[in-house]
Amino acid sequence: MQISMRAVVLEGPGQEAVVKEIPIPTPQSGQVLIKVDSAPINPSDIAFLHGAYSSGKQFPCVPGFEGSGTVIANGGGIMGWRLVGKRVAFYSQSQFGTYGEYSVADALGCLELENDITLQEACCSFVNPLTVISMLEVAKEHKTQAVVHTAAASQLGRMMVRHFQANGVRVINIIRRDAQVEMLKKEGADIILNSSDSDFLEKLKNVIQTLRATVFFDALGGELTGKILEVMPSHSTCYVYGGLSLKPVGNVSIMDLIFKDKKVVGFWLTQYLKTKNIISQALLLNQLKGLLKTNLKTIVAKTVDVSEFKEGLEFYKKNMSEGKVLIRFDQKQQQQQQQQQQQLQDKQQ
Ligand SMILES: NC(=O)c1ccc[n+]([C@@H]2O[C@H](COP(=O)([O-])OP(=O)(O)OC[C@H]3O[C@@H](n4cnc5c(N)ncnc54)[C@H](OP(=O)(O)O)[C@@H]3O)[C@@H](O)[C@H]2O)c1
The missing domain is CATH 3.90.180.10 (Medium-chain alcohol dehydrogenases, catalytic domain)
Incomplete structure (x- = not known):
């Protein structure tokens, strides 16, 4: 043996x-x-x-x-x-x-x-798919029509495009290299902005205003977090869920926090799942099972x-x-x- x-x-x-x-x-x-x-x-x-x-x-x-x-x-x-x-x-x-x-x-x-x-x-099956299902719940709680997402060419980002769009929430995808545009288009993404472009923040502000996006899922941290939050409407919330930039969250305007009721909070799947009772967790797993080969592959x-x-x-x-x-x-x-x-x-x- x-x-x-x-x-x-x-x-x-x-x-x-x-x-x-x-x-x-x-x-x-x-x-x-x-x-x-x-x-x-x-x-x-x-x-x-x-x-x-x-x-x-x-x-x-x-x-x-x-x-x-x-x-x-x-x-x-x-x-x-x-x-x-x-x-x-x-x-x-x-x-x-x-x-x-x-x-x-x-x-x-x-x-x-x-x-x-x-x-x-x-x-x-667990880490990214369950996070995307949970994030959709969060977005729906905010009643937002669209969300902003950084590091959008990640596996989680591609799942988000498929799953959110199938459920009526638009995704404003932010990538850092032009080669990532095609990767996202293949998944059905239609709004893709490159954070390296000189007019990035101006374009982002326009699209955020048009779609009235009030939720921002940030996988990066660093300087970009605050810059993006600054072009979002009052009462917007940024959920920092990853630290891919390896830097602390920066550039968050004090004016935004005090006078515009914007928020920066953390999101961790483990913690989020603890807020659910056994029945809600079972329902979540059931939903997950049905989507592993499609939206959440x-x-x-x-x-x-x-x-x-x-x-x-x-x-x-x-x-x-x-x-x-x-x-x-x-x-x-x-x-x-x-x-x-x-x-x-x-x-x-
Ligand atoms: N909080 C939670 O509960 C939770 C749960 C699940 C996942 N996550 C987080 O979700 C994120 C995505 O995970 P994943 O497995 O989907 O990732 P992945 O498929 O490995 O992709 C990572 C992506 O991030 C990009 N990236 C890496 N460093 C970057 C930087 N400094 N600036 C801009 N883009 C950068 C990469 O682009 P390049 O190809 O250009 O490097 C790639 O597109 C991670 O931060 C992970 O920790 C958090």
């Missing part, structure tokens, strides 16, 4: 993550043990590796917050028992995250998958075996808009099997 597994291990925040053999974890009551198939690298994983993400994990630990796989054991409890043998997408904040051959997750953090979705397609740029974690991470950092990099655990074996099959076929011909 296998007792150890390959995993990415982080000894402490900011240290270099290394791939090594460690014992297979034991699930506790309410948890399940999952044989992992695929796990994506998200900006929150990069932040975690650098010690800039609040997760409560103890060190040393296996990073990775979301993934997909098959439940192979139950630590105790009816929810886990029901899942044994099932293919699931899952979210894990346990010490044994998703970058290991086996991971541990709360049974309640697992989403049982339908047969029509592959484990690779399903491994990005993720583009994958590359898959790597866990032994190539470092290379995968570097590729992702340099090519974020291309799509997700997935860490896989049987990639090497599959490649060997494919090569053997090819050699056999070649011999037979």
Whole structure:
């Protein structure tokens, strides 16, 4: 029986993550043990590796917050028992995250998958898709007709375009490179502004006024946050939900805050979900399930075996808009099997 597994291990925040053999974890009551198939690298994983993400994990630990796989054991409890043998997408904040051959997750953090979705397609089911569903709820609460969005060519940004527009909310997409325009147009985006253009703020002000956008979802922080808020109407709210600029929020006008009732607040999915009762959470997951192959699908740029974690991470950092990099655990074996099959076929011909 296998007792150890390959995993990415982080000894402490900011240290270099290394791939090594460690014992297979034991699930506790309410948890399940999952044989992992695929796990994506998200900006929150990069932040975690650098010690800039609040997760409560103890060190040393296996990073990775979301993934997909098959439940192979139950630590105790009816929810886990029901899942044994099932293919699931899952979210894990346990010490044994998703970058290991086996991971541990709360049974309640697992989403049982339908047969029509592959484990690779399903491994990005939680972080971005649930955030987009939640953001639409937030936008609807504000009764806004349109929202402003930065870093709009991200996977989350593309989901936002599809999902918000399908639900009658326009998206004013802000990107930083012209190459990102086509990426967004393919998703159906019709308002795309490049923050590098000299007349960017003037164009933005016009479109915000025309569409009466009062909600701004900001993935960047830095100087741009305040500049954008300044061209928004009174009573607008900026939800800072990412820190991709690696800078503090800047340029926020005191006049805007005091006299125009504009607000800058944080948005964190984990916190947002805590405001929901079990029934609302179940409804949210049900809605999510139906949209994973359409509005909330993720583009994958590359898959790597866990032994190539470092290379995968570097590729992702340099090519974020291309799509997700997935860490896989049987990639090497599959490649060997494919090569053997090819050699056999070649011999037979
Ligand atoms: N708060 C929450 O609960 C929550 C939940 C989910 C996601 N998030 C956040 O959502 C954001 C998007 O996540 P994702 O997985 O969709 O990202 P992603 O697909 O990896 O894409 C990241 C995008 O950000 C752009 N970008 C990176 N640095 C930038 C900068 N300094 N200025 C402008 N653009 C920059 C990249 O463009 P280039 O190709 O030009 O680099 C790329 O288009 C992240 O900030 C993530 O942390 C937050």
